[in-house]
Amino acid sequence: MKSAPFDYVKVDSVQDCVAALAAADGDGKILAGGQSFAPVLAMRLARPRLVVDVNGIPGLAAISVDDGRIGLGALVRHVDLLEQPHSPLLAEVAGWIGHAAIRSRGTTGGSIAHADPSAELPVVAALLDARMSVVGPGGTRVVAAGDLFEDALQTTLEDDEMIVHVDMPNPQAWGFAELSRRHGDFGMITVITALVEDQWRVCIGGVAGVPFRALESEQILADGPLDADRIREAARSAAAAVEVSSDLHASATYRRAMAEEFTLRALRQATTPTMKGVA
Amino acid sequence: MRVSFALNGRMEEIDVEPRRTLADALREDLGQTGTHLGCEHGVCGACTVMVDGRPTRACLMFAVQVDGCSVTTVEGLQSDDGKLHALQTAFSECHGLQCGFCTPGMLISAMDLLHREVEPSRERIREEMSGNICRCTGYMGIVDAVEQAAKQLNALNSTTEPPAGKTD
Ligand SMILES: Cc1cc2nc3c(=O)[nH]c(=O)nc-3n(C[C@H](O)[C@H](O)[C@H](O)COP(=O)(O)OP(=O)(O)OC[C@H]3O[C@@H](n4cnc5c(N)ncnc54)[C@H](O)[C@@H]3O)c2cc1C
Ligand code: FES
Numbered sequence: 001m002k003s004a005p006f007d008y009v010k011v012d013s014v015q016d017c018v019a020a021l022a023a024a025d026g027d028g029k030i031l032a033g034g035q036s037f038a039p040v041l042a043m044r045l046a047r048p049r050l051v052v053d054v055n056g057i058p059g060l061a062a063i064s065v066d067d068g069r070i071g072l073g074a075l076v077r078h079v080d081l082l083e084q085p086h087s088p089l090l091a092e093v094a095g096w097i098g099h100a101a102i103r104s105r106g107t108t109g110g111s112i113a114h115a116d117p118s119a120e121l122p123v124v125a126a127l128l129d130a131r132m133s134v135v136g137p138g139g140t141r142v143v144a145a146g147d148l149f150e151d152a153l154q155t156t157l158e159d160d161e162m163i164v165h166v167d168m169p170n171p172q173a174w175g176f177a178e179l180s181r182r183h184g185d186f187g188m189i190t191v192i193t194a195l196v197e198d199q200w201r202v203c204i205g206g207v208a209g210v211p212f213r214a215l216e217s218e219q220i221l222a223d224g225p226l227d228a229d230r231i232r233e234a235a236r237s238a239a240a241a242v243e244v245s246s247d248l249h250a251s252a253t254y255r256r257a258m259a260e261e262f263t264l265r266a267l268r269q270a271t272t273p274t275m276k277g278v279a
Numbered sequence: 280m281r282v283s284f285a286l287n288g289r290m291e292e293i294d295v296e297p298r299r300t301l302a303d304a305l306r307e308d309l310g311q312t313g314t315h316l317g318c319e320h321g322v323c324g325a326c327t328v329m330v331d332g333r334p335t336r337a338c339l340m341f342a343v344q345v346d347g348c349s350v351t352t353v354e355g356l357q358s359d360d361g362k363l364h365a366l367q368t369a370f371s372e373c374h375g376l377q378c379g380f381c382t383p384g385m386l387i388s389a390m391d392l393l394h395r396e397v398e399p400s401r402e403r404i405r406e407e408m409s410g411n412i413c414r415c416t417g418y419m420g421i422v423d424a425v426e427q428a429a430k431q432l433n434a435l436n437s438t439t440e441p442p443a444g445k446t447d
């Protein structure tokens with residue numbers, strides 16, 4: 001379990017990072033928190049010629065709040081999200097990512113770029129239609145979450161592009177429910193719901209290659225008052241819409257049942273005044 | 280590449296290949312074999328060390344990345360006169376270890392928890408220590424040990440006089 005040899009460069013600006021990646025011509029990779037990339041290297045699932053360490057780039061670890069939106073630099077660590085006071089949803093989510101030693105290194109940009117379908121932050125990004133500022137040799141472009149995630153561990157980022165900033169609305173109310181076998185494991189099913197501009201949104205992680213927005217369920221929630229029946233109907237609709245398959249961890253039937261149960265729990269948390277998702 | 284960093288309060292300088300993990304550098308280049316390696320991909324927690332005061336998997340960091348940092352390993356827990364840290368004593372008294380393979384990582388994770396929380400409940404201790412796997416003890420002794428160390432450290436803090444001459 002040792003990485004193949006690579007050249008290492010530590011950059012101190014986004015421009016230098018992008019230039020180094022472009023010069024490596026597809027054979028260079030960014031090293032951020034290393035909490036996903038270092039295992040990939042150790043197992044030799046990747047053997048890049050060049051590793052570009054971005055941890056020394058100043059200014060990418062800031063959290064900003066402005067007019068109902070929250071901005072995260074790519075190097076905001078999971079522990080920073082856990083400890084910040086601006087977004088209770090992000091603090092809750094961060095507490096579910098791995099363990100303390102993972103959270104002290106893992107970054108927001110790294111988690112989104114890695115695009116693990118069971119990871120929490122990609123679900124948040126899809127739920128809130130986060131906008132990623134991406135820098136490449138040609139300049140900066142803004143990519144919406146819906147256009148970023150392609151499939152499990154696959155994004156539309158080019159080899160020489162870097163996510164530098166993530167911007168998303170700070171929801172009015174939210175609910176979070178995750179099923180995992182042991183504390184700190186990746187979720188088997190993660191459901192997050194949020195109220196944004198008076199519209200309820202529902203997004204489910206762990207059930208498909210990319211986070212799944214349950215649009216029919218969102219429509220049901222928009223159609224009338226949020227009583228117990230409507231919430232139950234929305235959860236049923238979300239569970240009916242997810243693509244599930246059987247594997248080592250759980251059968252398709254179990255997954256669908258749990259998608260319903262955890263959507264229900266997330267929606268209850270978001271709408272019950274005594275629970276933490278209600279402002 | 281040349282790397283220099285503080286290891287348990289002493290400056291060290293080593294010359295490593297970029298792919299050398301911090302864990303391998305500590306063990307192979309610096310002879311500090313207290314940091315153990317189990318899975319080598321971040322899951323077991325045996326290699327957990329402190330980097331700039333935060334718990335970190337030494338198998339998921341490259342040695343070149345700690346240039347200029349301060350690293351604390353299990354070798355740095357005892358005081359200069361050889362007295363064991365309250366956590367080490369508690370692990371020993373509460374049967375928090377059997378083979379001892381997981382212990383260095385357990386101690387660092389426990390120390391991080393007690394830095395952040397003064398009196399964690401047994402449930403919190405289990406939750407926060409869940410990133411460290413032990414194949415021997417069944418965890419009861421480990422939870423007991425962290426609980427006991429927290430009590431001892433709190434008692435110590437409440438009896439210690441504030442340093443003289445510092446008034447504001
Ligand atoms: C034991 C363990 C348990 C874990 N549990 C969870 C969990 O429960 N939930 C969860 O979500 N995650 C979990 N993780 C993963 C962790 O959250 C990672 O931190 C995260 O997925 C990747 O972030 P990173 O900063 O470490 O990125 P890295 O590992 O450094 O990079 C990951 C990938 O993204 C690329 N990349 C990194 N930053 C950028 C950027 N700014 N722009 C473009 N590309 C970039 C890299 O080139 C690489 O391909 C776990 C990890 C471990 C080891
Ligand atoms: S050896 Fe580092 S976590 Fe297992």
Ligand code: FES
Nearest residue numbers: 377379413414415
């Ligand atoms: S004491 Fe043997 S692994 Fe924990």
